[in-house]
Amino acid sequence: MTTQTAAPSTTYDACAAFLFAEAEYLDDRRFTDWLACLSEDLVYEVPVRLTRSLTESGSDFSTRGFHMRENYETMRMRVARLSTEHAYAEDPPSRTMRQVSNVRVAMRGVNEASVKSKFLMYRSRGADTTYDLLAGERRDVLREMADGWKLVRREVLLAHTTIPTLNLAVFL
Template sequence: MTVKQTDAAPAGAELERACAQFLYQEAELLDDTDYAAWLETCLSEQLEYRIPIRTTRERASGASEFSRTAFHMKDTYASMQMRVHRLLTEHAWAEDPPSRTRRVVTNIRVREPGPGEAEVKSYLTLYRSQWDTTEYDLIVGERQDVLVLESNDWRLRRRVVLLNHTILGTANLGIFL
């Protein structure tokens, strides 16, 4: 289920820096649990957001390890709006108390298929803890994003998160990757 990058040339330094800054700002908003600002400033209204389930396959099969039909999350802008609005109420039991998270975004690679569009691959390591325990979750994967310029600001149009995990060691995915 990987998103194939186009044959676009690698981006110049200015575009690469702008995309990296977008990802860092997004991580900060999410780590600060400022979901309303994340929704308003980072997401395109044409958003496609997917986290396909990873399965174990024998190497010789040649099949993708990622399902085309089963997902941990499969969202649009409208469903993301509902998720965010629910997180801002007392009905988000999986996030009460809120998770303490820290996102580390690395290995950012940018290609430019056309003006006002960027294909961005990055690695994400997410630390998550809740309550007053020593237990924590560590979630690792690659994100394949398409960013678009809308009103002179970069917005996330598409994200596919390819988790390294076949089985998530977290009780729920009440957070955004």
């Protein structure tokens, strides 16, 4: 178990700036810039949310079922595919707007921080007047490296038990 201590304001500011820049890269479809924010030992998971009664104990999220379970290499392949004619789920491309809030930062060691944040993502496509809203919490580990902060781990805990979108071809 990693001991966590309160993050100094400079680390909090750097981690919040990282999340805001990441949202901008994704909303602006600057996927190569976004990929540069990821550590090569990345673990990126979106577990399935479970419905439990008040009397049941345990996590609200599956440890075996995932909407997404990715690493750096699979993310690199997904980004590369987006620039080809084979990205069918993103043709036409999604228009997204991400809101990131409630950022909380704790130190995990000298150069790593645990970062929790809430997010809301609006997504629309083509000329369709309908849209998707995805909401949840992200539990990240960021590492300060020579070329800046990098995302090492992301666990996305969606508020939804059923995802309100036809596909999950966007990055959360």
